[in-house]
Amino acid sequence: MTPLDADALQAACTEAGGGWRVEVWPELPSTSDALKARAAREDAVGRIIFAESQTAGRGRRANRWASAPGQDLLFSLALRPPVEMALWPRVTTAAALAVCEAVEETLPLQPQIKWPNDIYLAGKKVAGLLTEVVHGVGGALVILGIGINGNGLELPEGLVALATSLRRECPEPIRSRGLDRTEIAVALLRHLMAARERLEAGFPAVMEAVRRRAWLMGQQVRLLHEGREMWGRVIDLDAEGQLVLMTAGGQRLALSSAEQVRAVEG
Incomplete structure (x- = not known):
């Protein structure tokens, strides 16, 4: 296992501007819960927390998110969206698009968005997003959690027909040698930073790009x-x-x- 390069991740955020601060932890119960705890005692906006392993990761409706230590991309970020609070659910859509674009940039894959908050490859789930509104020090904010099945080739029994990983869907020789998780994470952060600007510019353009990647269209x-x-x-x-x-x-x-x-x- 090659650990995530925290310095490279921070450099990507610094280049994007906005004062983002990155932390990489060996293990946490949940990166989103860690940010919630942070928000309760300080202004957590601009914090990004990665974990090499999660022991209590979850998706929508409190579903558990299965992940292998050191294989996946598991992180959460705290932000205050540049739109009125009633429109904050749009963050999930813009972030899902950012995940797709980062994968397209770094790997020969064509991910799709399964409305409202999953990413699919070859008809199987490869990533999920969870957006939560939290009231902490400094006011209301959004905590966006993202989990991406990355380098794992083996999946738990019962999930093979439903889920996949980036590496499983890659052609050779990428599949054999494995993925550079830091490279993908850097691209993810850049596209997520750009997503904020997209929300400010207007949502119809975001939806046009999302529609082209909509897995459910016509189904x-x-x-x-x-x-x-x-x-x-x-x-x-x-x-x-x-x-x-x-x-x-x-x-x-x-x-x-x-x-x-x-x-x-x-």
């Missing part, structure tokens, strides 16, 4: 929205980031969130 899906199960075909992601669904009954719905979304046959 039949089953989803759970506010406790209600729905079936239909995804026909668009609109300029506000909503999933546009044509239901089996012919009703057109625009959804800003869903507890669960699954593609189905048919």
Whole structure:
């Protein structure tokens, strides 16, 4: 295992400006929880915490995030988005796009975004994002957690059909030699810094790029929205980031969130 180069990560953030400060820890229960604790005692905006291993990482709805020590990219950052608070959910979308662009820049892969917060390769989950609003010292802020399956070739039994890693999807000789996690992390940080500027410039341009990478586009899906199960075909992601669904009954719905979304046959 080659550890992450903390100096290279900090240099990337310093070059981007904005006063970002990077920490790399050997192990944490959760990088997002570490930032929450930091926010409770000081202004944590601008902090980025990486962990080589997480013992209690989680995704949406408190699902556990499985990760192998020293193989993946596990980090969280604290920010105050440059848009009104009602629009803070857009951070997840802009960050998902940043993850895709960083992977495209560093590897011969074409990741896709599974609305609202997962990244897919070859029809399987390779990364997840979790955005949480926290009220800490200095006011409200967003903690954005990102977990990417990186260098692992072996997956836990039961996940092989559902998940993958960047390395598993790479061609030879990259697959055999493994990935430079620091190189990918540097690209991730650069694109995440640029995502903030994109939010300031306007969301429609972000959505145009997201739409080109939308994994669910045109697919039949089953989803759970506010406790209600729905079936239909995804026909668009609109300029506000909503999933546009044509239901089996012919009703057109625009959804800003869903507890669960699954593609189905048919």
